[in-house]
Amino acid sequence: MAEELLLAILLTSVPLILAATGELVAEKSGVLNLGVEGMMLMGAVAAFGVASLTGSPYLGILGGGLAGLLISLIFAVFVLGLATNQVATGLALTIFGTGLSGLIGAPLVGQSIDGLPSLIIPWISDIPMIGAFFRLDFLAYLSVILVGLTAYVLNYTQFGLVLRAVGINHDSAHALGYPVLRVRFMAVLFGGFMAGLGGGYLPLVLTPHWAEGMTSGRGWIALALVVFASWQPWRVTAGAILFGGITIMQLVGQARGWAVPSQFLSMLPYFATITVLVLISRGGRIQFGAPAHLGKNFLITR
Amino acid sequence: MNRSMLLLLIAVIALGGIYFYNSSTTKEEVSADEPLKVGFVYLTNPGDHGWTYAHEVGRQQLQDHFGDQIVTSYVENVPEGPDATRVIRELVADGNQIIFTTSFGYMEQTLKVAGENPDVIFDHITGYKRAENMATGNIRFYEGRYVQGVVAGMTTKSNQIGYLAAFPIPEVIQGINSFARGLRSVNKDATIKVVWVNSWYDPVKEADAAKVLIAEGADVLAQHTDSPAMLQTAEKAGAKGFGQSSDMHEFAPNAQLFASVNNWGPYYIDQVQKVIDGTWSTGDGPDHWAGNTWKGIGDDFLVLSEFKNMTDDVAAAAAAARDGIAESSLNIFEGPMMDNKGNIILNAGEVLDDGGLWAMNYYVEGVEGNIPN
Numbered sequence: 001m002a003e004e005l006l007l008a009i010l011l012t013s014v015p016l017i018l019a020a021t022g023e024l025v026a027e028k029s030g031v032l033n034l035g036v037e038g039m040m041l042m043g044a045v046a047a048f049g050v051a052s053l054t055g056s057p058y059l060g061i062l063g064g065g066l067a068g069l070l071i072s073l074i075f076a077v078f079v080l081g082l083a084t085n086q087v088a089t090g091l092a093l094t095i096f097g098t099g100l101s102g103l104i105g106a107p108l109v110g111q112s113i114d115g116l117p118s119l120i121i122p123w124i125s126d127i128p129m130i131g132a133f134f135r136l137d138f139l140a141y142l143s144v145i146l147v148g149l150t151a152y153v154l155n156y157t158q159f160g161l162v163l164r165a166v167g168i169n170h171d172s173a174h175a176l177g178y179p180v181l182r183v184r185f186m187a188v189l190f191g192g193f194m195a196g197l198g199g200g201y202l203p204l205v206l207t208p209h210w211a212e213g214m215t216s217g218r219g220w221i222a223l224a225l226v227v228f229a230s231w232q233p234w235r236v237t238a239g240a241i242l243f244g245g246i247t248i249m250q251l252v253g254q255a256r257g258w259a260v261p262s263q264f265l266s267m268l269p270y271f272a273t274i275t276v277l278v279l280i281s282r283g284g285r286i287q288f289g290a291p292a293h294l295g296k297n298f299l300i301t302r
Numbered sequence: 303m304n305r306s307m308l309l310l311l312i313a314v315i316a317l318g319g320i321y322f323y324n325s326s327t328t329k330e331e332v333s334a335d336e337p338l339k340v341g342f343v344y345l346t347n348p349g350d351h352g353w354t355y356a357h358e359v360g361r362q363q364l365q366d367h368f369g370d371q372i373v374t375s376y377v378e379n380v381p382e383g384p385d386a387t388r389v390i391r392e393l394v395a396d397g398n399q400i401i402f403t404t405s406f407g408y409m410e411q412t413l414k415v416a417g418e419n420p421d422v423i424f425d426h427i428t429g430y431k432r433a434e435n436m437a438t439g440n441i442r443f444y445e446g447r448y449v450q451g452v453v454a455g456m457t458t459k460s461n462q463i464g465y466l467a468a469f470p471i472p473e474v475i476q477g478i479n480s481f482a483r484g485l486r487s488v489n490k491d492a493t494i495k496v497v498w499v500n501s502w503y504d505p506v507k508e509a510d511a512a513k514v515l516i517a518e519g520a521d522v523l524a525q526h527t528d529s530p531a532m533l534q535t536a537e538k539a540g541a542k543g544f545g546q547s548s549d550m551h552e553f554a555p556n557a558q559l560f561a562s563v564n565n566w567g568p569y570y571i572d573q574v575q576k577v578i579d580g581t582w583s584t585g586d587g588p589d590h591w592a593g594n595t596w597k598g599i600g601d602d603f604l605v606l607s608e609f610k611n612m613t614d615d616v617a618a619a620a621a622a623a624r625d626g627i628a629e630s631s632l633n634i635f636e637g638p639m640m641d642n643k644g645n646i647i648l649n650a651g652e653v654l655d656d657g658g659l660w661a662m663n664y665y666v667e668g669v670e671g672n673i674p675n
Contacts, residue, residue: 004513004516004517005514005517008510008513008514008517012506012510015506102347102379106347106349109347109349109350109351110349110350110351110552112530112534112552112553202505202506206505206506206509206531207505207506207508207509207529207530207531207534207535208534209505209529209530209531209534209553211349211503211505211529212346212347212349214505214506214529215506216501216503216504216505216506216507218506247507247510248510248513248514251497251510251511251514251515252514252517252518254495254496254497254498254671255464255495255497255514255515255518255520256518257670257671261674261675263498263500263674
């Protein structure tokens with residue numbers, strides 16, 4: 001019974017892990033993309049559409065990632081190419097993605113697909129509790145690999161060093177001859193791809209149907225997680241699982257009749273999200289180890 | 303590069319997004335000879351399941367029934383809030399003579415526009431405020447939940463029923479209690495675990511809640527939320543459940559026992575006929591939350607979809623309960639009735655009236671836990 005609950009916690013946190021890891025990379029390069037919710041919805045509708053048309057949920061994963069990448073391309077062109085305000089453009093991206101996904105998804109409403117199957121790893125999955133970690137699906141396993149790769153590239157490769165340098169001080173990075181805009185461009189597209197995968201996880205695994213606005217604010221939680229985790233990939237993962245844990249345990253608490261008001265617990269993650277978003281938008285004084293040039297546009301002046 | 307031009311461009315994109323998402327596509331079915339114009343306001347895209355879909359089916363029945371005599375149109379994705387006022391005003395400006403606003407959250411907005419336009423008739427679903435030219439309609443949804451309780455009581459092996467609820471408002475409490483009455487009428491050992499999702503519509507959370515309830519031992523699930531996520535989760539886990547607002551068996555061919563389907567067609571046809579005849583009034587129905595018109599299974603306002611995935615004797619018991627409610631020979635809230643703390647609510651022979659139904663602030667026997675404040 002407890003193992004099933006652990007499994008539920010893990011599954012519900014996968015979309016957050018994926019989307020937040022992608023956003024983390026974009027933010028490390030200095031770009032704040034508030035369009036995560038919109039990118040996730042585009043990923044969700046594309047993943048479902050592709051899986052439904054081709055009958056293959058694995059192609060759906062690809063479709064979701066690519067859709068997220070494509071819509072983040074719009075963001076990249078505006079913010080990097082035309083130096084528009086990152087906050088405004090990100091919000092516009094969320095609204096745009098929400099609307100466009102609804103439009104594209106209209107004919108898909110009411111359909112049902114066979115989602116990604118669980119890939120149960122023999123032997124290990126029989127271990128009590130720990131076994132839950134080995135009863136996941138392809139995309140969930142992939143998310144762990146992607147987090148590991150992200151952590152590795154950011155912390156142990158030259159590309160990662162350059163990316164972080166660009167986020168900390170784009171003028172210095174530029175003076176040293178690093179291609180600031182190109183690095184940020186790739187980081188934003190990676191963020192879009194990951195948000196698309198995260199969104200795709202909803203219809204491919206959690207609820208095998210498409211519905212308008214089905215992410216219900218998870219994009220915003222992913223954004224907040226990045227800050228909570230002070231821009232560290234493994235902390236993002238831990239934070240996502242913690243969030244999943246709160247979500248599931250408050251439901252368990254209700255089912256078992258614990259005397260905790262459910263509204264309060266339901267509200268908690270969103271309350272924390274709002275607090276953190278306020279802090280981000282105030283900028284300046286409060287820093288959690290944020291990239292120093294987060295949210296600042298780079299204009300080539302010399 | 304001109305920054306203000308770019309900001310303008312972004313604003314245009316954003317507004318474009320809002321346009322797609324919110325503000326509505328108006329689709330008309332046109333016919334000849336100055337027909338009566340009937341407008342509808344929908345909360346979401348009708349799609350093909352759930353609350354708004356049920357209204358869309360009703361609108362189509364209405365159009366088919368009157369043919370050339372009327373023109374119906376609808377505006378979809380109208381948020382509950384100030385924006386609804388604008389949409390309702392637009393429908394008035396378009397010449398609609400009767401306007402149905404199909405969500406609780408349009409109550410104040412409908413009332414406001416009704417005050418401004420005394421010559422137009424408004425019909426709000428479901429609310430409790432009305433005016434000379436504004437009536438309210440509602441369905442006795444709880445009747446279907448009694449039948450669900452009967453089926454659940456005879457289907458469950460673990461004697462644990464999971465119940466996903468949206469918000470602790472009277473309509474939802476009514477449904478839980480009605481379900482419990484049905485459940486306990488056939489199975490004295492079964493109990494209901496209620497989980498509040500605090501949302502009408504959050505598929506992922508609904509799926510999470512369903513998983514938790516199944517992990518906690520429930521093998522039959524009921525829902526007072528809108529998405530098919532619970533049924534899909536039940537299907538995957540080999541549990542059973544009931545559909546909401548419309549038939550959801552395509553999402554869960556092995557899990558759905560039946561769905562309580564909201565059938566608004568007869569109500570719309572009746573109201574529009576009265577407008578055409580010139581006999582429309584707010585009616586003399588009960589003056590409380592339920593509205594002027596509050597009908598259920600007996601008037602086909604609520605229809606139960608085909609009984610599936612159950613044995614013949616369960617289906618027969620379900621049919622008997624349904625028919626008993628329809629013929630008024632079965633009264634769901636008839637004493638003796640106790641709350642889940644053991645207090646007597648009704649003595650033998652006493653019957654809860656409609657006012658009592660809307661004043662429920664207790665769980666009846668068979669429901670675990672307390673109603674959240």
